[in-house]
Amino acid sequence: MATQSADFQTLSRRYTADKGFRAFIQKGMSGYYKKRDLNKANFQDWQGARDLAAEIKYEAINHLDKYLLEFEAKITARGAKVFWAQNAESARDYILKVAEENNVRSIIKSKTMTSEEIHLNDALEKRGFGVFESDLGEYIVQLRKEPPFHLVFPAMHLTRGQISDLFQKELGSEPTDEPEKLTMIARAVMRRKYCEADMGISGTNFAVAETGMISITENEGNARLTTSLPKIHVALLGIEKVLPKLEDLSLFLPMLATAGAGQTMTCYNTMYAGPRQPGEPDGPEQLHIVLLDNRRTELLADAEQRDSLGCIRCGACLNVCPIFKNVGGYSYGTTYGGPIGSVITPHLRGLKNWKHLSAASSLCGACTEACPVKIDLHHHLLQNRRNGAKSSPNPLEKVSFGGFSLLMGHPALYRLASGLGRIFQPLQGLVNGTILDPLRAWTGSRKFPTLAPQSFQEQWKKDRGGKK
Amino acid sequence: MTGGRAIILGRIREALRNNPAPRPHTSHSQSEAAADHNGHAQREWLPKVGETLPERIDLFAKISEGLTTEFHRVPTMSAARDLLTKLAAESGWKKIGSHSHHDVDALLEGVELPIVRTEKGYAIDNLESCDAGITGCDVLVAQTGGIMVSVESAGGRALSVLPPHHVVIARTSQMVPDLTAAFEHVKQKYGKQFPSFLSFITGPSRTGDIERILVLGAHGPKRLTVILLDS
Ligand code: SF4
Numbered sequence: 090m091a092t093q094s095a096d097f098q099t100l101s102r103r104y105t106a107d108k109g110f111r112a113f114i115q116k117g118m119s120g121y122y123k124k125r126d127l128n129k130a131n132f133q134d135w136q137g138a139r140d141l142a143a144e145i146k147y148e149a150i151n152h153l154d155k156y157l158l159e160f161e162a163k164i165t166a167r168g169a170k171v172f173w174a175q176n177a178e179s180a181r182d183y184i185l186k187v188a189e190e191n192n193v194r195s196i197i198k199s200k201t202m203t204s205e206e207i208h209l210n211d212a213l214e215k216r217g218f219g220v221f222e223s224d225l226g227e228y229i230v231q232l233r234k235e236p237p238f239h240l241v242f243p244a245m246h247l248t249r250g251q252i253s254d255l256f257q258k259e260l261g262s263e264p265t266d267e268p269e270k271l272t273m274i275a276r277a278v279m280r281r282k283y284c285e286a287d288m289g290i291s292g293t294n295f296a297v298a299e300t301g302m303i304s305i306t307e308n309e310g311n312a313r314l315t316t317s318l319p320k321i322h323v324a325l326l327g328i329e330k331v332l333p334k335l336e337d338l339s340l341f342l343p344m345l346a347t348a349g350a351g352q353t354m355t356c357y358n359t360m361y362a363g364p365r366q367p368g369e370p371d372g373p374e375q376l377h378i379v380l381l382d383n384r385r386t387e388l389l390a391d392a393e394q395r396d397s398l399g400c401i402r403c404g405a406c407l408n409v410c411p412i413f414k415n416v417g418g419y420s421y422g423t424t425y426g427g428p429i430g431s432v433i434t435p436h437l438r439g440l441k442n443w444k445h446l447s448a449a450s451s452l453c454g455a456c457t458e459a460c461p462v463k464i465d466l467h468h469h470l471l472q473n474r475r476n477g478a479k480s481s482p483n484p485l486e487k488v489s490f491g492g493f494s495l496l497m498g499h500p501a502l503y504r505l506a507s508g509l510g511r512i513f514q515p516l517q518g519l520v521n522g523t524i525l526d527p528l529r530a531w532t533g534s535r536k537f538p539t540l541a542p543q544s545f546q547e548q549w550k551k552d553r554g555g556k557k
Numbered sequence: 558m559t560g561g562r563a564i565i566l567g568r569i570r571e572a573l574r575n576n577p578a579p580r581p582h583t584s585h586s587q588s589e590a591a592a593d594h595n596g597h598a599q600r601e602w603l604p605k606v607g608e609t610l611p612e613r614i615d616l617f618a619k620i621s622e623g624l625t626t627e628f629h630r631v632p633t634m635s636a637a638r639d640l641l642t643k644l645a646a647e648s649g650w651k652k653i654g655s656h657s658h659h660d661v662d663a664l665l666e667g668v669e670l671p672i673v674r675t676e677k678g679y680a681i682d683n684l685e686s687c688d689a690g691i692t693g694c695d696v697l698v699a700q701t702g703g704i705m706v707s708v709e710s711a712g713g714r715a716l717s718v719l720p721p722h723h724v725v726i727a728r729t730s731q732m733v734p735d736l737t738a739a740f741e742h743v744k745q746k747y748g749k750q751f752p753s754f755l756s757f758i759t760g761p762s763r764t765g766d767i768e769r770i771l772v773l774g775a776h777g778p779k780r781l782t783v784i785l786l787d788s
Pocket of ligand 1: 348399400401402403404405406407429456459460461462463464466
């Protein structure tokens with residue numbers, strides 16, 4: 090068994106058994122559900138908005154080359170540099186080179202999952218650069234040396250007590266149980282970092298082809314500071330994030346806010362058209378856009394699942410997923426967790442080691458329904474299962490399904506088997522779920538229904554007395 | 558360093574060639590709208606905005622309340638000045654940041670506090686230690702309770718986010734119905750010469766990163782005041 094799959098089983102078992110933890114996550118989500126529904130209801134037609142969003146993404150993704158080139162031409166004309174990175178290594182190397190050439194000492198970052206994907210912090214720290222996450226949640230998990238727990242809420246698994254302990258230990262601050270005070274402690278630390286940093290690294294939520302802009306969505310203001318004060322701005326951008334027109338943002342910005350955090354609009358939605366222009370008072374002298382493939386083109390080549398490139402990383406599918414809510418973000422062992430992570434990780438990191446994630450699904454379809462851009466998530470999970478079974482068939486599964494179809498195709502055999510089953514079931518009951526039970530993998534967490542003393546056919550014959 | 562431009566473009570074209578994806582299951586026929594839409598298609602689905610200016614101002618005021626944006630409507634510039642003087646006294650401002658802008662200059666007439674002006678550049682620490690940043694804006698967005706700022710209307714990138722209190726002066730003629738109208742406005746105003754920074758500010762800075770509990774003033778301003786002046 091692949092170790093990733095074994096890790097997933099161990100961790101998900103541990104988290105699921107922790108009822109307190111599950112209740113804590115559930116409580117954290119409850120406010121979100123309420124606000125999300127209120128804001129959805131505010132739309133004249135949320136379903137219509139989803140349809141249009143899906144169509145715009147369809148247009149953009151299916152003409153990706155055209156829109157990327159348009160974006161590149163426009164933003165380059167404004168003085169930005171666009172670097173096309175085929176994989177994580179080339180993206181990291183480029184950013185290291187920019188930092189070294191400019192004698193950068195201190196780097197401030199705003200939230201970017203793409204940088205988690207390419208393990209950027211490690212690479213920068215190894216070369217001796219100080220790197221500070223400025224988003225509060227990211228800063229907390231960085232101090233704990235943990236990856237983010239959730240795409241949008243990185244530290245939602247921690248209690249204020251744990252955060253206070255952490256700040257006491259790492260920052261020497263006074264203990265407090267007020268989220269407000271804890272936030273102000275982080276604010277004060279970060280203020281100093283902003284004033285000192287000479288490079289800011291951000292993610293990107295959308296790129297606009299028509300006007301050559303990148304758009305960044307955030308609540309705290311940390312991304313705005315990251316992109317205003319340091320003299321160099323590096324923006325990581327997955328190739329799939331381009332939109333054709335500026336006005337498309339008037340649909341996507343409110344949808345991202347509503348689906349992602351139950352807000353009408355996120356606090357700051359900022360569009361950058363290049364580095365500081367002549368005559369402007371502030372802003373970075375250099376803007377580097379690192380356009381990342383890192384196997385996104387594999388996903389693009391899979392026409393069946395291509396729509397998953399339309400993901401705007403809102404996290405809505407995680408928030409409604411019964412699996413995510415029970416096993417939590419760390420069980421996945423991936424940068425992108427939850428339903429979307431289970432769909433795309435096999436494409437980004439190989440089917441063989443990551444197909445098990447698609448099996449961890451109740452196929453309830455809650456994710457598909459929640460997705461603002463209508464990605465067919467739960468069907469993609471099924472397709473991954475099919476692809477997984479095709480590429481590395483499980484012999485045991487093959488034998489059982491062979492047996493099953495033999496049985497179902499031959500009434501006499503079926504009768505014989507159910508007759509035997511009735512005799513042996515009481516014996517199985519004695520060992521149910523124990524190590525002696527041959528069906529243990531299944532019965533360990535489920536009840537096998539008791540076979541009826543008589544089959545339907547037998548009852549029919551008896552009750553109707555053979556009448557036609 | 559050269560990068561993989563040609564390779565990535567090649568892979569994209571290869572992936573898309575003769576390999577159409579199934580169309581999204583959409584209940585409305587919006588494919589053409591998306592392929593060549595005029596940017597207005599979304600108006601049909603997004604939250605409703607009133608037709609008249611008073612309705613729009615009411616909506617902006619209502620959303621502001623939910624966001625804890627402090628919204629004031631004043632009839633004249635001298636009333637706006639009185640309001641600012643009161644704010645400065647109440648909050649004990651010692652130093653403020655501002656920039657050269659028609660309405661901002663008028664608002665600050667007679668203010669005796671030291672002022673850090675950003676239009677010609679500034680020292681970060683000097684701006685950071687200001688108690689408030691006073692700026693103009695491009696437009697106000699009724700639909701979202703948002704304020705659109707740019708380099709030109711807000712004195713650069715940092716003035717509207719670095720000091721702990723952001724005060725915006727706007728006129729009723731700057732109220733637009735929705736985000737689409739805001740984008741149309743900037744396209745008209747700037748043509749192809751966009752400023753390098755455009756931002757929608759929707760409420761004071763906030764975070765919910767600790768137990769999903771709302772805290773204001775995470776990294777940006779804790780207070781946001783909008784002074785709306787009758788045109
Ligand atoms: S798949 Fe859809 S719901 Fe999930 S994060 Fe992406 S856009 Fe949001």
